Amino acid sequence: MEMLMDPAPSADALALAASVRDYLAETHGPDVLRRLDAGSRRDPAIWQGLVAMGLPGLLVPESAGGLGLGLVEAALIAAECGRACLAEPLVDTAFIAVPWLLADADHAVLADIASGNRTIPLPHAVNPWVSDGEGVGLESVDPLRRLTPAPAHVAADAVLLNLGALMTAAQLIGLAEAMQDQAVAYAKLREQFGQPIGAFQAIKHQLASCAVAIEFAKPVVWQAAAAMAAGRPSAAIHVGHAKLAAGDAAWAMAETAIQVHGAMGYTYEVDLHFWMKRTWALCGAWGNRAFHLARLDDAILGGSHPIGPEHTFT
Known part of the structure; x- marks a missing residue:
């Protein structure tokens, strides 16, 4: 396969990821994980904090109320979500669903995603479950994941x-x-x-x-x-x-x-x-x-x- 000769992220991308890391370190530590595990696994206040940082709209075009950044920046911030063991469905909606919708030229819900008013469950044939979907819950090895069974017939996009x-x-x-x-x-x-x-x-x-x-x-x-x-x-x-x-x-x-x-x-x-x-x-x-x-x-x-x-x- 051909190599991209310089895969290193830019200084601006690294600085953005560092700011997200600092924010999550202050607001999403182990004590929060234990509180979420003992409760509903989700906290609207945590989600609103992510919205205030503009993260749901990171990849949404500026014309739809987003920041218009790219997949490299999203991957860096997804790594920070992993570092914090983030429970909220930010990565699925903002970094997977948004570029998928953009690739399909479907812009109808982008403004709602950028404003934090909508999350997108993502069924796919490779997964027997849907994260943060509707329906009867499934048990996960990860206590902070909210899974539901995938629909019977799902496309392998x-x-x-x-x-x-x-x-x-x-x-x-x-x-x-x-x-x-x-x-x-x-x-x-x-x-x-x-x-x-x-x-x-x-x-x-x-x-x-x-x-x-x-x-x-x-x-x-x-x-x-x-x-x-x-x-x-x-x-x-x-x-x-x-x-x-x-x-x-x-x-x-x-x-x-x-x-x-x-x-x-x-x-x-x-x-x-x-x-x-x-x-x-x-x-x-x-x-x-x-x-x-x-x-x-x-x-x-x-x-x-x-x-x-x-x-x-x-």
Whole structure:
């Protein structure tokens, strides 16, 4: 597949994501997650705070009351939503539904989305559930997800699939980094044999391997966002690669964070479990590992995307 030579986000995009990170760190910490888990899983005040920042309208054109930004900015902010383990359906509506509607030239509800007055459930054939839809609820491994059964007959829209997989990969990046921070903090705090467990080589090596996987996955995700934004023919392949790289990194980080926390790593008393369960849920959303690996195999082994330097670096 051809490479985008500079997948690094711009300084402005990174600054915007940093401001969202700061806001969510102040308003959506572990205490909020526990309160939501014990209640209705949603809080109108949190949603209104996101609306006040203009996030539901991030990709909505300025003519419809939005900010008119692009998929790279959305992917960066989706990562921050993962870092905060955000419960509200911002990513599904603002970063998946909006570009999907724009691709279909359907602008009828964009103003309502930008104003925060409408969310869009997204049924797709690859998912047996709909997030924040209407109907009888389903149990999820993630206690903060609100799922309902998917309709009996749902189209397998390719654009929607790629947008869903892309933004899920971005969230997995943020989830992985949040679990990394929690594991490192605990490794510095917890002592055995008179020293922090982070001083032990086995812990260092596990955390370092996860850190490398996360850093390697980031440019893959940003590149996928740029490829979709540019309408490149290889965009679906970049998205599949992003979902695989981000999912593998986040899954490994979840396992390592549990091990670093020891026997208590699985328990409800440890905040880690919210991020761990969201990771497990999102790794299976919008196509699991086997699904996206098969897409890449079909493209590369099938010859539609030939490999080799003469193709990769065109």
